[in-house]
Amino acid sequence: MSTSEKPTNEALRQLMERHGLNQNHVATLTGYSVETVKGWFASPDSTRYRAVRKPVLESVRRAIELGEHYKLDGIKIPKTKG
Numbered sequence: 436m437s438t439s440e441k442p443t444n445e446a447l448r449q450l451m452e453r454h455g456l457n458q459n460h461v462a463t464l465t466g467y468s469v470e471t472v473k474g475w476f477a478s479p480d481s482t483r484y485r486a487v488r489k490p491v492l493e494s495v496r497r498a499i500e501l502g503e504h505y506k507l508d509g510i511k512i513p514k515t516k517g
Contacts, residue, residue, distance in 0.1 A: 464498045
């Protein structure tokens with residue numbers, strides 16, 4: 436695992452936490468399967484582990500910025516916590 440992978444995965448985790456998103460939300464926003472999204476949160480030692488690429492992280496950020504009040508495939512993006 437390169438040093439850039441872990442921070443990107445952690446950045447997605449923090450973004451999800453901040454906006455109350457779950458893995459289903461992220462799968463819908465990115466077009467990836469829920470199984471792929473789960474791999475982003477697997478232990479780095481697991482064979483299921485996958486690094487989040489920067490374009491994926493950016494697409495989730497943009498979707499949150501643009502779509503907090505839009506429904507995407509039946510999923511409403513929650514407003515920012517706090």
